[in-house]
Amino acid sequence: MGPALQRGEAAGAEDSGRLAPPARPLSRALRALLPRGLLGRSVLIILIPMLVLQAVALQLFYGGHLDVISRRLAGGVAGDVAMLVELVRREDPANRAWIFRESAWRLDLTLAYEEGARIQFVARPASLPLLPLEEDLNTALWERVRMPFDTDWQSDPRSVIIRVQLPDGVLHVEAPRKRLFTATLYLFVIWLVGSALLLSLIAILFMKNQVRAIRRLADAAEAFGLGRDVGQIKPEGASEVRQAAAAFNRMQERIRRFVGQRTEMLAGISHDLRTPLTRMRLALAMLPREPAMEEDLAALTQDVEEMERMTAAYLAFARGEGTEQARPADLVDLVHDVAAKARRAGAVVEVTAPERLAMRLRPDAVRRCLGNLVDNARRHAGRIAVTVGTVPRNGAGGPGGEQKSAWAEVTVDDDGPGIPQAEREEAFRPFHSGSPNGTGLGLAIARDIARAHGGEIALEESPLGGLRARLRLPV
Incomplete structure (x- = not known):
């Protein structure tokens, strides 16, 4: 029976271990990151859904609208560049001036031709890493031009320089960035960030006022519990907090009334108890001191003193020093x-x-x-x-x-x-x-x-x- 009992205890221990698993490190870390105060938690409850919604909207914008617009703008610029490359290839070098002139006037593209030059390909970091503009332009140029080319986004902050390698030189095309970039992106980002900041500020100010009322109620309850006269607190905040403050004020009044009634009653009891004890002490003091009664009188006097001491102790305990x-x-x-x-x-x-x-x-x-x-x-x-x-x-x-x-x-x-x-x-x-x-x-x-x-x-x-x-x- 002993081994069976041991096996049963071991099984019980295993079951208790399964019923109460230790806290996971991840959950402990998440609890440590969460704010402990009501203000921080309330703001998180308000802001997290809003931030998730804006993140979804931003993802849809990047994955949908921005991607489509970027590809279309890049395709338009790449098509114009491909057409100009083909015209420059077919036209005699002496008669290319009209191509440069018409390109600047009608397409807003500035051309320059460097005869006998070769493109020096240089690895450049992306100047707009969060936007698909550079990749879309390179893809569109590769599909339409089909000749060696290089794009420079860093030399001019207002233009993109495209270099195309032709058989007898390099064609430089300077395209303004406004043809590749839409201002709605700025507006969208400003709207996201601005609305998040504005709503955060409103939420913090609103919840701070609500939490302030709760803190005042908690401070008043704590002070009243420590015996301090805090007086009536002003109901403020949400209706539930106002209701709690009004209930607290009523509770204070009932407790004060109860303590006052009990103090008055104890004062009467004290008077009623001490009066006969005083008479007994006086009677004992006035009794004749005979040697045969000396021991009994001393014992009675000691009993009266003990009764007075016990009465004072009982009344002090019941009073609880609550009026100071x-x-x-x-x-x-x-x-x-x-x-x-x-x-x-x-x-x-x-x-x-x-x-x-x-x-x-x-x-x-x-x-x-x-x-x-x-x-x-x-x-x-x-x-x-x-x-x-x-x-x-x-x-x-x-x-x-x-x-x-x-x-x-x-x-x-x-x-x-x-x-x-x-x-x-x-x-x-x-x-x-x-x-x-x-x-x-x-x-x-x-x-x-x-x-x-x-x-x-x-x-x-x-x-x-x-x-x-x-x-x-x-x-």
Whole structure:
């Protein structure tokens, strides 16, 4: 049964390989060449069909109209040259003047005769490589003249010089290029290039306006997700984009109304919970201090303090620090404030940081996040090391996909017992506490604040032997 199972696993592996073939290098190269932005892809969608259509039209022009016209014009010039060659051959050299005169007047061909000369055939590069004019003229001359000849397209920019070898000399024929060239070619090429450029410009301008509206909507959504008050955005662009902007404005209003109602409700709950706790604290303080009741009174006072601390932690977690607005602040100052507070509580905290790290954030929320991380380390360790710096971003950025140039990174290391790797993610769950004196909300609140800023918190193994909390915020 073992070999059969192995063969089945091998067959399954082969089937999975056939179902998921590796990406071909050509497809990867094509994807790399395609633009990633909506503007570039939309312009390509508009321009590629137009360019293909113009390429087909150009091919039909070259293969049809231009080819036919070129052969007819070349045939007409070659026929005139053949007739003049025959007249020059038959006429006495002394009486050839009338042929030259009539040719210049009636055929627009200038003739010259060089007695006793021989044609020096010279290899010349094509002066019009994209047009069939030279080849068509040579073919027509060979069919009609049937004598050694040479064509020169480069000596005169306005004429084509044709040399024909006669028995007693060389006949020079100067034909104007306008007899071999049609101006419709220029018009056609200008129309193709001009229309392509004009349509490209129109497409780019039009799509840029559409994409600008989408970008503004994305920026507003990202800023609103980070807790910034962006206000109502103006609907603009296509009707679908306007509809999305209007829906976003309505969503903002509903969320603000919900947060406001929840904040008012939590304020009432806070008042209702803290009032009886205050009365209990006052009652305990007014009770007579008898030696027999001293231990019980201390225990009750400790229970009331713990209830007050838990109530404050629960309300802070539910509130989520969402009412504070982001503003420029110095992350290094916040770290030093948190470290000083931890030292006053008896902790040993070492801070390694630059002189200044300015960024846009919600200072009170970040101070609470850092305080929770340091307090969590203080409860489980005797030594704490806090390091502040910046690291380049890798990939698309934070969890929201925002593009940032760098991360501001704060690491909190301790020498405590640490957390096993399998339980580190569980430590971020609300009310999950590894300490008998904790509420289980410190890390949950810290991660909530970090993600609200577009960052993240991760737990790792510390070089000090305990736990490392790594906080990253987009700069």
